[in-house]
Amino acid sequence: MKKILLIIILIALSLPLFADEHTKFDIDAILQNNIKYGWDNATNWENSRKDIQENMTIFKQWENKKQSHFTNCLKSMIAPGWGHFSTKNYLKGEVLLGLQVLLAGSAYYFYDQSQDYYEKYRNAHQIDEINQYYIDANSSYRTSGILVGLWIIAWGYTVLDTIPATENYNRDLWYALYDEYMNKKITVTAQGIQIRF
């Protein structure tokens, strides 16, 4: 009886030895779930994780340096081309600024001229002068109106164009930060120092 008890105790004590076989890390079983992500082997999986970590590091930098559409649109509303200058789109900013200055300046010139003629019209006492000054004043006024209309359209275009300009800037910023990060030989992170060969 004692012998039987002793054998049972020995078997019970040796059970964990068998259990170890069942808890062994089965990489294939886990990979099955991740094939859909293209991680068909452990190296790919590890590389992907590394990529995500790197991307997250770049993403944090990008988040700090990226520009807001709203701010740039506001800048373009206040001063034409300012939004484009902020996104380093200098040529377009200069062209749009120049165009708007030209349109607004010409509009003001013709408006001023129309007011000049209008003043003469109001003070005229001769029927031909009354008619002629009114025609001249109205003609300049309409020209000024056309230029103001064009200026409004140019202004609207500038504000709207700031959105794709900002998007392009943010996209280029991402690539620049990515290249900068990838070209760095030594990277110091919270996890430690990484050396790239």
Add this chain to the structure above:
Amino acid sequence: MKKHLIYFILLFISAILILSCSLSRNNPLDPLGNPDVFAPPVVQIDTLNTDPDLIKWYVAITKEDSLADGYYIYGAFQDNYFGTYDRVRRNVSAYDTTFSKDYVSHEYVWFKITSYNIFENDTLEGKFSQITQ
């Protein structure tokens, strides 16, 4: 994209609205802006006149209230046919339709005449007649 299109259309409409504006005719002597005012009658030079010292004219009256309140005589020197004309005689009576050149300097060679009407103490001058010698 749709938002941008709506925004752009709104801008375009506001541009069109600005374009449709024009100045008001607020000169109190402008017959097109003030219905109480009418254009003074047009002066016609009497081409049948044979007296070289006199200028004769008449007005084409189309309605009773288009009678002139008076006439102005303008004169210019020999070389100034297309240039500036001086007002050489003012307030010629409404019933007087002749003007003697002896009243003014003989340097004045070219003449033209306008009629005028008075509206609330303000004088509105009509169209110039053709130029005469």
